[in-house]
Amino acid sequence: MFSRYKILGSFILVLTVASTIISSRALFWEVSSRDAFLRGVVENLSINSYGHLMLGPKLALLLQHSSPFLWNITQAPDGNLYVGSGNSGQVIKINNNGTGSVSLDTEELAIHAIAVSSNGTIYAGTSPDGKIYRVTANGDSEVFFNPPDRYIWSLAVHSSGTVYAATGDKGIIYKITPDGVGSPFYNTNTTNVMTLAFDNEGDIIAGTESPGKILRISPSGEPSVLLDSRFNEIRSISIERDGTIFATAINNSDISGNPIGSVIAQQTNSQTLTPTVSMQVTSVRLHPSTTALPNSSSTQTKGGVYKILTDGSWDLIWESTEDTPYDLLVEPSGSLLIGTGNTGKIYRLTGTPIEAVLLTRAQAQQVTALMPEENGNIIFTTANPGKVFRLQTELSDTGHYESEVLDTDTISTWGTIRWRSRTPTETEVNIFTRSGNTRMPDETWSEWLGPYLNAEGSTIRNSKSRYLQWKAVLVGNSNRSPLLTSVTTAYLQRNIRPRVSSVSIEPPGVVFQKPYPSGDPGIAGFDGDTPTQRLSRRVVPGNTATANPVQGQRVFKNGLLTFTWKAVDDNGDDLEYDVLYRNQEQTEWNTLRQKLTASIFVWDTTSVPDGKYIIRIVASDSKSTHPERALSGHRDSPAFDIDNTNPILLFGNKRNSGTSTILEFEVSDELSAVKSVEYSLDGINWSNAYPEDGIADSKSEQFEISFDQTIDPSNIVIRATDALNNSISATP
Numbered sequence: 001m002f003s004r005y006k007i008l009g010s011f012i013l014v015l016t017v018a019s020t021i022i023s024s025r026a027l028f029w030e031v032s033s034r035d036a037f038l039r040g041v042v043e044n045l046s047i048n049s050y051g052h053l054m055l056g057p058k059l060a061l062l063l064q065h066s067s068p069f070l071w072n073i074t075q076a077p078d079g080n081l082y083v084g085s086g087n088s089g090q091v092i093k094i095n096n097n098g099t100g101s102v103s104l105d106t107e108e109l110a111i112h113a114i115a116v117s118s119n120g121t122i123y124a125g126t127s128p129d130g131k132i133y134r135v136t137a138n139g140d141s142e143v144f145f146n147p148p149d150r151y152i153w154s155l156a157v158h159s160s161g162t163v164y165a166a167t168g169d170k171g172i173i174y175k176i177t178p179d180g181v182g183s184p185f186y187n188t189n190t191t192n193v194m195t196l197a198f199d200n201e202g203d204i205i206a207g208t209e210s211p212g213k214i215l216r217i218s219p220s221g222e223p224s225v226l227l228d229s230r231f232n233e234i235r236s237i238s239i240e241r242d243g244t245i246f247a248t249a250i251n252n253s254d255i256s257g258n259p260i261g262s263v264i265a266q267q268t269n270s271q272t273l274t275p276t277v278s279m280q281v282t283s284v285r286l287h288p289s290t291t292a293l294p295n296s297s298s299t300q301t302k303g304g305v306y307k308i309l310t311d312g313s314w315d316l317i318w319e320s321t322e323d324t325p326y327d328l329l330v331e332p333s334g335s336l337l338i339g340t341g342n343t344g345k346i347y348r349l350t351g352t353p354i355e356a357v358l359l360t361r362a363q364a365q366q367v368t369a370l371m372p373e374e375n376g377n378i379i380f381t382t383a384n385p386g387k388v389f390r391l392q393t394e395l396s397d398t399g400h401y402e403s404e405v406l407d408t409d410t411i412s413t414w415g416t417i418r419w420r421s422r423t424p425t426e427t428e429v430n431i432f433t434r435s436g437n438t439r440m441p442d443e444t445w446s447e448w449l450g451p452y453l454n455a456e457g458s459t460i461r462n463s464k465s466r467y468l469q470w471k472a473v474l475v476g477n478s479n480r481s482p483l484l485t486s487v488t489t490a491y492l493q494r495n496i497r498p499r500v501s502s503v504s505i506e507p508p509g510v511v512f513q514k515p516y517p518s519g520d521p522g523i524a525g526f527d528g529d530t531p532t533q534r535l536s537r538r539v540v541p542g543n544t545a546t547a548n549p550v551q552g553q554r555v556f557k558n559g560l561l562t563f564t565w566k567a568v569d570d571n572g573d574d575l576e577y578d579v580l581y582r583n584q585e586q587t588e589w590n591t592l593r594q595k596l597t598a599s600i601f602v603w604d605t606t607s608v609p610d611g612k613y614i615i616r617i618v619a620s621d622s623k624s625t626h627p628e629r630a631l632s633g634h635r636d637s638p639a640f641d642i643d644n645t646n647p648i649l650l651f652g653n654k655r656n657s658g659t660s661t662i663l664e665f666e667v668s669d670e671l672s673a674v675k676s677v678e679y680s681l682d683g684i685n686w687s688n689a690y691p692e693d694g695i696a697d698s699k700s701e702q703f704e705i706s707f708d709q710t711i712d713p714s715n716i717v718i719r720a721t722d723a724l725n726n727s728i729s730a731t732p
Contacts, residue, residue, distance in 0.1 A: 025573065025624050026415060027493065029406050029468075032486035034358075037401070042361045045399035045474060049355040055395045055474055055481035056360045062379070063100045063388040065092060070381035070388060072114050072369045074122075078137070082122050083381060083388060084111030091124050091135065094388065104133055104141050113166070115155035123163055125152025130167055132176070145182045147174055156196040156204070164204060168192030173206060173217070186217050197237045205245060207234025212249050214308065227306060227314050235303075236327045243310040246336060248325040250303035305338060305349065317354045323347075329370045329378070339367030339380055346370075346380070346391070362389060394478040401472040401484075405439065408468070408491055409570060414460035415490030417452060417470065427482040429455075430473040433489075435462035441469060460489065496570040498619040500635035506562035508724045511602055513552035524551050525562060526602030551600070558725060559606045559644055563637065565599050565617045573624035577601075580616040581608075584639050589616060605642045610671050612639050643671040646728040647720045654713065654732070660706045663732060665718060668700040672722040679705050680717045689718075 031037060034051035046056035067085035070092075074082050081094040082103060091104035091111055104111075106126050113125030113132075120137035123144065130152045134144035147167060154166035161178035164185065171190035176182035191210035199205050204217045205226070212234045214227040227234075231249035238246045304319035305328060318325075323340040330336055335350035337359065344362035349355070364382030371379045378391040414435070421429040431452045436445030448471060452458035462468065468489065474482050512524040567575055577596040580589040581603075592615070593601060603615075615637045622630035652664035667674050674696050677689040691701035707716065713732045721727040 025492075025571070026490050027408070028488055028490050030486060030488045031403060032420075032488075038358060039404040041402045042358065043363075043400040044360070044396035045401055046360060047358040049351070049357050051485070053401055053472065053474065053484040055397075055399050055476050058392040058394055058396045058478075059360060059362070060390040060392060061387060062098055062390055063092070063094055065100070065386040065388075067386045069110065069383040070368060070386040071110065071112050071383070073371050073379060073381050073388065074114050074116050075371065075379075076116050076120050076122065076137075077118070078120060081379065081388070082114055082116065084114040084124060085386060086110030086112070086127075089126060091122065091133075103139065104135050106131070106133060113152045113155040115157050115163070117157045117161060118159065123155050123157065125155050125165060127151040127153075132163070132165060134180075144180050145174070145176045147172075147182065151192060153192060153194045154196045156198060158198065164196055166193035166196045166206060168194075168209070171208060173204070186221050186223060188213075188215060188223075192233075194234055195237050197239050199239050199245075200241070200243055205237055205239060207237050207247060209233035209252065214245070214247055214306075226308055226312065229306065231301075231304065235325065238328055238330055240330055245306075245308040246328055246330060247306045247308070248303060248328050248338065249306060250324050250326075251301060303340075305336065318347075318349055318356060324366075326366060326368050327370045327380075329372055331372070332376075337370055337378065339370050341366030341368075341383070344382060360391060362387070395476060395481055397475070397477055399474045401474070403470045403487070405441065406468045406489070406491075407439070408466055408493055410496060411437075411464050411466055411494045412468075412491045413464050413494075414462055414468065415492065416457040417460050417487065417489045418457045419455050419472075419487045420485045421455065422483040422485070424476075424480050424482065427474075427476040427480050429482045429484050430475070431458075431487065432471040432473070433460050433462055433468060434471075435465040435468045437466050439467065441467075460491075464494075493571050495573075495621070495625060495629055495631055497631040498567055498569045498573070498575055498621055498633045500565055500567045500617050500619050500633055503563065503565045503615070503617055503635050503637040505637060505640055506564070508561055508605075509556045509558050510554060511557050511560050511562050512554055512600075515552045523555075523557065523560070523602055525564075525598060525600030526560065526604075556725075559604060561603045561605050561640075561642070563601050563603065563615060563617075565635070567599065567617070567619040567633075569619075569621055571621065571624075573621035575619045575621060576623050578618040578620070579603075580618065581613055582616075583608075584612040584614055606644050608642060610643045610645055611641075613642055614639050641671055641724060643669070643722065643724040643726060645670060646726045647674060647722045649718055649720055649728055649730045651730075651732045656709060657706070659709055661709050661711075661713070662704055662706050663713065663716070664702070664704050665732070666700060666702055667720040669722040669726075670699070672724045672726070673697055673699055674701045674720065675723045675725075676721045677701075677703055678719045680719075681707055681711055681715065683715070683717060686719070 034047055037047045037053055044056050046054050067088040069086040070083050072084045079096050083092045085092060087109050089106040089108040089110060090102050092100050093103035094100050104124055108126035108129050110127045111124050112127050115123045122135040124133045128150050130147055130149040131143055132145040132152055133141055135141045149167035151168040152165055153168055156164045163176040165174040169191050171188040171193055172184050173186045173193055174182045175185035188208050190208035193206050194209050195207040197205045202219055206215045212229040212231040213225055214234055216224045216226050229249050232252035233250050235248040235250050300321055301319050303325040304316050306314055307317050308314040323345055325338045325340050327339045328336055335348050338347045342365045344364045344367055346359045346367055348357045348359045362382050364387055365384035367380055368383050369381045376393045381388050419431055423429055432448040432450035434446045434448050446462055449461045472484050476482055514524050569575055578594045579592040579601050581592050582589050616634050618632050618634040620632040647667050647669040650666045654661055654663050667677055678686045679689050680686045689703050689705050691703055717729055717731055719729045
């Protein structure tokens with residue numbers, strides 16, 4: 001797991017002795033799982049299926065070429081290796097003593113396809129001017145076949161000497177006789193045919209791009225579809241003795257439709273060829289052998305591995321949102337090795353259900369091709385930069401791991417670092433740390449400090465800063481490896497002042513019932529009796545607010561005013577709130593309530609005279625912080641009116657007009673505007689009365705109502721309401 005969590009205790013009290021203002025709640029950064037370890041950078045280390053860091057197989061550099069891309073590799077019967085390159089368009093020969101030389105130098109940009117016949121003849125396919133060259137065992141070379149196609153992506157040599165060529169960008173497979181006479185064998189109706197192989201029956205298995213399909217084509221040219229994948233491109237194919245097919249599939253990010261191999265070349269031509277280090281989280285999903293995935297998630301996935309059984313059923317057994325699989329091979333044990341980019345990782349897929357183990361990481365961006373040796377070693381090629389490595393069966397003597405960079409969001413004081421490991425005899429684990437104030441480590445960062453000696457808790461020696469990184473150096477031998485299972489670092493953030501970001505005022509009288517009430521519904525944020533309840537019982541003090549109040553049904557209670565607010569604390573401290581108030585004409589603040597934990601408060605406004613007021617919300621982190629270092633922040637509300645006085649009704653003249661009587665009256669209020677006036681002639685039905693100026697917006701308004709002369713004026717009721725919902729009823 002990877003986590004940051006908080007804890008209180010005596011350990012924290014020791015850490016709070018720092019001289020600057022800091023929070024007294026420690027945070028912990030723990031790395032203890034496979035996904036968490038994968039966020040860092042490994043060198044000569046593996047990460048097993050249990051999420052343990054251990055020494056990986058030895059890596060021997062066989063060749064570092066000036067070409068940025070080494071696309072493929074094959075071995076001739078005499079033991080020499082042949083590698084196809086780009087952007088130099090060369091075939092490089094590596095002899096048995098490890099010496100490299102140019103076996104073929106073409107005028108084209110890249111050698112994406114290379115194959116060898118049983119007699120040692122080398123065939124090489126070029127791009128983007130698609131030609132096939134033949135290099136004999138004695139080193140003579142010539143153009144073997146020149147089709148009209150742009151790309152030669154893959155070559156397969158039949159035991160008869162016939163050569164099959166996978167091409168693009170028209171998706172044609174060519175059949176070429178040993179004397180170089182070729183013709184189209186099958187048109188796949190795709191953009192590119194990326195890979196070819198022969199199965200045990202002599203059929204051709206072809207992987208295509210745009211769309212990503214796997215086809216079986218008989219020697220007579222009869223096709224069938226084995227897999228119509230949800231990926232853009234089938235990158236490589238491996239066929240086992242029992243007929244099981246494994247294939248890597250990738251999603252092409254080039255909107256022009258070019259295969260991903262050419263995309264890498266195009267992108268890198270304008271970029272520095274220095275390998276980059278990824279700090280991204282690798283997300284790997286593993287699927288049981290009976291489950292296929294829907295197409296809906298294809299846009300989230302960079303690539304996957306398919307397994308196709310002899311009965312035609314297939315499964316997507318592995319996929320990744322971060323790693324692009326370029327090549328695979330099946331080990332004698334039945335496990336799969338997957339060469340990926342863009343951080344040069346080689347995974348081993350093993351077990352039922354499949355589990356992914358990070359076997360090693362090459363010092364390059366892409367692992368482009370894998371080839372087994374008889375002794376169990378693996379030869380592989382890379383791109384960015386172009387290298388050839390031998391992955392050996394014995395373990396490395398030492399390995400290094402650099403964690404991802406921890407961002408604590410502010411200047412922090414470092415506590416202790418502790419780790420769990422297993423160290424057999426003659427093995428050890430050494431832990432180092434460094435820190436700085438830039439997101440990526442640079443020359444301004446501290447040197448690596450350590451090694452730390454106490455795995456149960458060593459004080460981190462780095463000075464206060466925002467960012468931290470740790471390094472593990474594992475030491476063993478070819479037979480034994482230590483295991484590092486977890487690393488935990490403690491730190492204290494500089495205490496940051498809480499912020500009250502907003503204060504809201506509900507309309508006068510609007511309150512919210514407490515959720516799930518028992519008995520009479522309570523009012524969320526209000527502690528005490530409403531003005532009417534005070535008539536029947538005394539106030540019982542006590543704060544019933546909760547840290548995360550849930551507002552219930554909205555109701556109306558005259559004389560109450562509801563305030564809500566939002567506050568944040570960048571340290572994640574628990575906050576408490578004080579509510580203060582003052583009359584707008586005064587300067588001294590008065591306390592309404594202290595140490596609220598909920599962000600809601602209801603004020604009984606009948607406790608103060610009418611007038612214009614302001615409230616202040618003060619947020620404090622004192623609940624989570626040492627009192628001497630606690631900080632607070634506040635925000636004032638807009639000015640608002642408190643008016644608990646009813647309007648005044650003054651009746652004027654009555655005059656007759658025909659059969660009607662017209663009654664004049666005035667409604668006024670000392671503080672608020674007149675909101676509405678109603679009248680009833682029978683005590684049941686109510687009608688609106690409108691001011692003479694047509695709009696109720698002033699503290700004093702003149703009204704007239706008309707009624708039949710037969711109605712007794714003493715039966716008429718006038719009801720007036722001000723803007724703060726105070727009302728009065730009267731008869732003339």
